[in-house]
Amino acid sequence: MAKYSAVLDDVFVALADPTRRGVVRRLGEGPATVGELARAYPMALPSFMKHVRTLESAGLIRTAKTGRVRTCVLDRERLAVVEDWLAEQRHVWEQRTDRLEQFIGEEDS
Amino acid sequence: MAKYSAVLDDVFVALADPTRRGVVRRLGEGPATVGELARAYPMALPSFMKHVRTLESAGLIRTAKTGRVRTCVLDRERLAVVEDWLAEQRHVWEQRTDRLEQFIGEEDS
DNA sequence: TCAATACTTAGCCTCGTGGCTAAGTATTCG
């Protein structure tokens, strides 16, 4: 466990930008083309495409080109690594609480 | 909602580094001093301190100096913003699924 | 008091990220 550091890096980095979180959110509603997605942001297309590529290489989205249009889809599986990390974090915390309780128990006896 | 963009930025950026995730994980087990934390990483202390400051200004940890020692504590509240973002994301997805089901239902009738 | 400890400050360096423009390619529509 915790061996997915590289994946976690990529996913957290990808989510650490409001534009990219916006895209993830939008794609949660369903697939969209690069053009449709880009329209929501005040930046040049090449700049926007970098965000798309970042999301794609983080595995958060998949894209495919049909004709001259590239369509993007959310890959919800990948978001699970964040959930997993949070779960692990909770687990660490709970073990700590257990130790504290045990400590108090020992004090009692 | 989704107005916490700046906070989310800071939190995701803070978590997008293995050193900092390591610190968060370690602090999940309980408070520690900067020196204790730094020992686990092969970098100079000033470099490590930057990570601590990043975590602190993201609100993920709190630190306080007593004598010459600075002690760090995890602020679990702040991790909740990540959970919240994930929950919102799930919500978006579920609404989408609902719409699809409704669409199929309409087709049926 | 003096040395060791535990940061802290200052300053420098390199690389990657996020933005841009300009020009190119490949489809599609009239």
Add this chain to the structure above:
DNA sequence: CGAATACTTAGCCACGAGGCTAAGTATTGA
């Protein structure tokens, strides 16, 4: 065919992140 559309490629730029060393400050133990 020719023009419009939808990216794509190339290349540039500025800034910030993450690393370093060297030197400074403030506590603490002997």
